[in-house]
Structure formats: structure tokens, C-alpha cells
Amino acid sequence: MSHSTAFPVALSGSRDRVQMWAAEADVENEALAQLRRVAQLPWVHGVRVMPDVHVGKGATIGSVIAMNQAVSPSAVGVDIGCGVAAVRTSIRADQLVGLEMLRASVEAAIPVGFNAHEELPDLRRFGLEAGVDGLFGKFESLDEKVHRLRNKAVGQLGTLGGGNHFLELCLDQEDRVWITLHSGSRNIGKTLADRHISIAKSLGHNQGLVDRELAVFLEGTPQMDAYKHDLWWAQEYAAKSRALMLALFKESVVRHFEGLDMGFDAPINVHHNYVNEETIDGQTLLVTRKGAIRAGAGDLALIPGSMGTGSYIVRGRGNPGSYFSASHGAGRKMSRTAAKKRYSAQDLAAQTMGIECRKDAGVVDEIPAAYKDIHQVIEAQKDLVDVVGHLRTILCVKG
Structure with a gap:
């Protein structure tokens, strides 16, 4: 990966609409083709590409797209509101004991994979009841096709899911313990996204587009109003879900270290798959970040690496050149299928040595070697974020 002083570079064949914090030679051809197709959409003001860029379904992961009076639901992705949360604790490395027991306790408190809460935890314990009551009070106003999913959505609030989502304990350079996590809007967000992507593809103004996957909604139409309504709801659901998981994780930690006087700093909780209305180049535009964070x-923010390679806490530099954005993580360099073919559970165990985590065949697709080097990804965006600290993983829960 080239040195960051060379960035951004214009993507060839994009009429300078696409500016990249990555070298073309380091990005797979299909991702470059996706970015060029996005640049051809008539509503696009510009595209900014982060150093963790890789192919995504519909639109490229690691892309920031600013559109005028339009938004493409595929440019947000199906995990609406996916993001990360982190909180620094007062515990230090020399106080850590029984990590295997703590992992079991966290897995018991926070359902992972396809599991859900049998009943929602008592939100009054965490001061979250008003926000969640308000969230589900709006449920009937969502797309009518998802009303049957209400109970499932309630049960999945504050649950992890699978794939690259995680719950971690990490240590910073001062050996202070951090809690970090990565999750999104679960099945309800995906269902809403799929519904709206399908609706967008059927609209007349999207016929004959360079790529039907990039179908857009236009400002001032009932379809855009309906999408925005469901989108804002799903983004709120994802943020509340992370807040509940953080609270449950903290509770498990407090219980595990009973007798320690424990404190927690203010939490960080940011989206990296979402839409926001922002002022870019003096215009009010709709900005979609798919695998990118706001770095005003x-x-x-938290920029995680892969399983076992730790994360970075960063502070945005407010660079207008990147549309005030930065990468959301390390980014995959290998598909899940390719990782499973190439690596074994033994390889995973070797690459996560010293970390309390799953080391079985079920999570081999999340092996660190399937991801780009997080340190190089951070180096490539020195003009977008300042590093506050590097966190090294000591415990990781995967779905």
C-alpha cells in the first residue's frame, strides 16, 4: 500500500469524480469497475474511496457517495446502521483474571449468530427504556410488509449477529481495558433494505441505468419519503442495539470483577453503513457511507482490524477532501469462500494465539489473513484521522 502523502488519487476513467485513498493497483478490478459505474450516475456529485475498499453487493464497501437530490439504497447496503461502539474502563491488564469464564458470561448475556433474547432485558437497569419504547412505538409506521417481524426485531435488539460482527476486550498502550463491539440492524434492517432496493429497481427513472443495482430514489417522491422514514428508523435501531449490548457487556464485566471499584468513560457509538444529509462543497447533499465513518x-471513532489484530481509536481531522470521512475497518482482501478454502482451524488458532476466542472451523472465514493490514490502512489515511491509541485484542466473541 502506497504512502499516504500520495493520496488522494483520481480513479482513471471516472472523470475525476472518484478520489481514492488507495492505489488502483491495490484494489481488485471488480471494485474499480463498481466505482466507475457509480461515477456515471447523473445524480452523483462525487465519490470518495477509503483505503479499506473492496467489492460489495450493489455498491463498493469503503465508498462515500455524495448525491444531489437522490440516494441509492444499495450504496448504504443491507445492514443499515451497522457500526461500532467502544468504552474505556478503569480496569488494568494486571487485574485481568479468568478470561475464559468472562467470555462464557458475555456469550450468555448477549445472544450471537441467529440467536435472540427470549425476552428483552430490563432496560430500566441501563436507562434505555424511554428510547427503546419510542423506537418500537414507531414500528407500525414502517413498511407494512415488515409488521410481522416486530417480535423478532424486539428479540434481536441488543444481539450480535454473525460474520464480521464481534464483542471484544482490548488493551491500550497504557494497559487500560476497553470494551469494543461491532454490529448492525439485524434481520429487520436487511428486510427493510431488500424491500426498498426492490422498489427502487422498479421505478421508471432507473430503467436503462448503467447498473440496476444502483437504482436510486429521488427527493420529493413518496418512495424517497418512505425509504428515508424506514432508513432513519433502522439506523436508530442499530445504534440502540449497540448501546444495549455495551450495557450488557459492561454488566458482565462488573459482575466478573466483583469487588473492583469500576468506572467507565463516555462511550463512542458510530455508524459506518448509513445516510446523512450534509453540506459538501457548499451544497446540501445526501451522503451515503458504506463501510466508512464520518471523521469530522x-x-x-473506532476503526477495528480483523479478529485478533486489534483496533484503532481515532479522532477525525475534518478533511473536506474525503467528504469528512475515513475507513470503517481493515477491509477484506479475500472472500469468505476463498478464506475457508485456503485456511484451516489450525491456521486460525495460530493467528489468534494468546487471545481468548473461538478457534473452530465455523469462524475460519474471519481469520486475520483474510483482511488487509489494519496498520497500513491507518497509515494511508493520516490526513483524515489522528490516531488516539491502538488497542490490542485479548478476548473476542464471534457469532
Whole structure:
């Protein structure tokens, strides 16, 4: 990966609409083709590409797309509101004991994979009841095709899911313990996204597009209004879900270290698959970040690596050139299928040595070697974020 002073570079064949914090030679051809197709959409003001860029379904992961009076639901992705949360604790490395027991306790408190809460935890314990009551009070106003999913959505609030989603304990350079996690809007977000992507593809103005997967909604239409309504709801659901998981994780930690006087800093909780209305180049535009975070001046965020390679806490530099954005993580360099063919559970155990985590065949597709080097990804965006600290993983829960 080239040195960051060379960035951004214009993507060839994109009429300078696409500016990249990655070298073309380091990006797979299909991702470059996806970015060029996005640049051809008449509503696109510009595209900014992060150093963790890789092929995505519909639109490229690691892309920031600013559109005028339009939004493409595929450019958000199906995990609406997916993002990360982190909180620093007062515990230090030398106080850590019984990590295997702690992992079991966290897995018991926070359902993973396809599992859900049998009943929602008592939200009054965490001061979250008003927000969640308000969230589900709006459920009937969502797309009518998802009303039957209400009970499932309630049960999946505050649950992890699978894939690259995680719950981790990490240590910073001062040996302070951090809680970090990565999750999104679960099945309800995906169902809403799939519904709206299908509706967008059927609209007349999207016929004959360079790529039907990039079908858009136009401002001022009932379809856009309906999408925005469901989108804002799913983004709120994802953020509340992370807040509940953080609370449950903290509770498990407090219980595990009974007798320690424990404190927690203010949490970080940010989306990296979402839409926001922002002022870009003096215009009010709809900005979609798919695998990218907002990195406005002073914004704190978490940029995770892969399983076992730790994460970075960063502070945004507010660079207008990137549309005030930065990468969301390390980014895959190998598909899940390719990783499973190439690596074994033994390889996973070797690459996660010293970390309390699953080391079985079920999570081999999440092996660190399937991802780009997080340190190089951070280096490539030195003009977008300042590093506050590097976190090294000591415990990781996967779905």
C-alpha cells in the first residue's frame, strides 16, 4: 500500500469524480469497475474511496457517495446502521483474571449468530427504556410488509449477529481495558433494505441505468419519503442495539470483577453503513457511507482490524477532501469462500494465539489473513484521522 502523502488519487476513467485513498493497483478490478459505474450516475456529485475498499453487493464497501437530490439504497447496503461502539474502563491488564469464564458470561448475556433474547432485558437497569419504547412505538409506521417481524426485531435488539460482527476486550498502550463491539440492524434492517432496493429497481427513472443495482430514489417522491422514514428508523435501531449490548457487556464485566471499584468513560457509538444529509462543497447533499465513518474535526471513532489484530481509536481531522470521512475497518482482501478454502482451524488458532476466542472451523472465514493490514490502512489515511491509541485484542466473541 502506497504512502499516504500520495493520496488522494483520481480513479482513471471516472472523470475525476472518484478520489481514492488507495492505489488502483491495490484494489481488485471488480471494485474499480463498481466505482466507475457509480461515477456515471447523473445524480452523483462525487465519490470518495477509503483505503479499506473492496467489492460489495450493489455498491463498493469503503465508498462515500455524495448525491444531489437522490440516494441509492444499495450504496448504504443491507445492514443499515451497522457500526461500532467502544468504552474505556478503569480496569488494568494486571487485574485481568479468568478470561475464559468472562467470555462464557458475555456469550450468555448477549445472544450471537441467529440467536435472540427470549425476552428483552430490563432496560430500566441501563436507562434505555424511554428510547427503546419510542423506537418500537414507531414500528407500525414502517413498511407494512415488515409488521410481522416486530417480535423478532424486539428479540434481536441488543444481539450480535454473525460474520464480521464481534464483542471484544482490548488493551491500550497504557494497559487500560476497553470494551469494543461491532454490529448492525439485524434481520429487520436487511428486510427493510431488500424491500426498498426492490422498489427502487422498479421505478421508471432507473430503467436503462448503467447498473440496476444502483437504482436510486429521488427527493420529493413518496418512495424517497418512505425509504428515508424506514432508513432513519433502522439506523436508530442499530445504534440502540449497540448501546444495549455495551450495557450488557459492561454488566458482565462488573459482575466478573466483583469487588473492583469500576468506572467507565463516555462511550463512542458510530455508524459506518448509513445516510446523512450534509453540506459538501457548499451544497446540501445526501451522503451515503458504506463501510466508512464520518471523521469530522474532533469526531472520535473506532476503526477495528480483523479478529485478533486489534483496533484503532481515532479522532477525525475534518478533511473536506474525503467528504469528512475515513475507513470503517481493515477491509477484506479475500472472500469468505476463498478464506475457508485456503485456511484451516489450525491456521486460525495460530493467528489468534494468546487471545481468548473461538478457534473452530465455523469462524475460519474471519481469520486475520483474510483482511488487509489494519496498520497500513491507518497509515494511508493520516490526513483524515489522528490516531488516539491502538488497542490490542485479548478476548473476542464471534457469532
